Amino acid sequence: MKERVDISQIRRKDAAVFRKRLLHWYARNKRDLPWRKTKDSYRIWISEVMLQQTTVKAAVPYYEKWLKIFPDIKALSRATEKKVLKTWQGLGFYQRARSLLLASKIFSEKFNGQIPDNYDRLLRLPGFGAYTAGALMSMAFQKPYPVVEANIKRVFSRLLCKEEPKSPDFKESLKNVLKRLVPKRRPGDFNQAIMELGALVCRKRHPGCLMCPVKCFCLAYERGVQEVVPFSQKKNYETFSVAAGIIRQGKRYLIQKRPDGGPLAGLWEFPGGKRLDNETLEECLEREILEELGVRVKKKRFLMQVVHYYTRFKIRLSAFQVVPEKMPDKLFGRRWVTLRQMRSYPFPSGSSRIVDYLEKEENALKGNHRGHREKTG
DNA sequence: AAGCCGGGGTA
DNA sequence: TACCCAGGCTT
Secondary structure (H helix, E strand, O other): OOOOOOHHHOOHHHHHHHHHHHHHHHHHHOOOOHHHOOOOHHHHHHHHHHOOOOOHHHHHHHHHHHHHHOOOHHHHHOOOHHHHHHHHOOOOOOHHHHHHHHHHHHHHHHOOOOOOOOHHHHHOOOOOOHHHHHHHHHHHOOOOOOOOOHHHHHHHHHHOOOOOOOOHHHHHHHHHHHHHHOOOOOHHHHHHHHHHHHHHOOOOOOOOHHHOOOHHHOHHHHHOOOOOOOOOOOOOOEEEEEEEEEOEEOOEEEEEEOOOOOOOOOOEEOOEEEOOOOOOHHHHHHHHHHHHHOOOEEEEEEEEEEEEEOOOEEEEEEEEEEEEOOOOOOOOOOEEEOHHHHOOOOOOHHHHHHHHHHHHHHHHHHHHHHHHHHHHO
């Protein structure tokens, strides 16, 4: 019986077979994704950053929208952080957006408006790690650099039948294996082909081994353990209750910017905070409003509630309409804004659903007004 | 090495 | 509901 090829010690001839099968499969089966229609390094960069820890489906509409607003490096480098965050709103990991803006300014000022064609230089830029630098080098500049990300880790943990795809050691050894496999011709297609194989065939659950072009290289498949390699582990969720105070003066609402460095930095929200173990939600609201704004709550009315899931916990966010005993005089960077103005401010997804509610409520009021006038007039 | 950073898709 | 995703950065 023919000996299975060990992909980590692959010989030149077998490596050629592996590449050929993979690229042939890719040419016939790749999805029609917007960033695959361009060779523009800026567009490829944007797509790679958007796709960090983000599914293709979630990234596509943001990619289209982003390029309309910031079509090139120059346009991005001249944008405000507020506009950049607003465009990114809902995509998560907002540091990515800030890093894009920072790096675009560096490209404009130090690299003649171009993305440098140099791995070590890229690696020093904000938002560039080993993956993104390798992706740009191979996909935008056609240089044979390997990349290691979630799909590739899963594909190779099966090919090699290794169970620890999260350890840095695995990542390093995988890089060395891939260095010998990445071809000088079409390195970007090769890297994308493995990722596409991971997304479409070598899936996390229910891998489609029968249609896999490289199953003859796969140790997990040979042993029949492709469903349980790599091993996954459970996480536990914690729930936080959060109270938010909606304070209005005429048509304007009080909003505040989340502090730099913390979670959701730079995004805007309503005053409020987490409920402590020893207090009710309404006590929490009163305490937070007093702590943040220095005023006591005179009247409060429950408006609505949303549950929002984060990666490691979830929050139950309750919005109250609040009338304070007196309007806060020291705003410390807070702003009074109308609902129309609020649309240009970036909000976290949970809070933006409160904004949706307020808009709906205001429209309903307008509707009643018109209806009333028509009836009486 | 481990924790943090988000939101949406998925079964 | 609990998992995961074209990672980067800090401690």
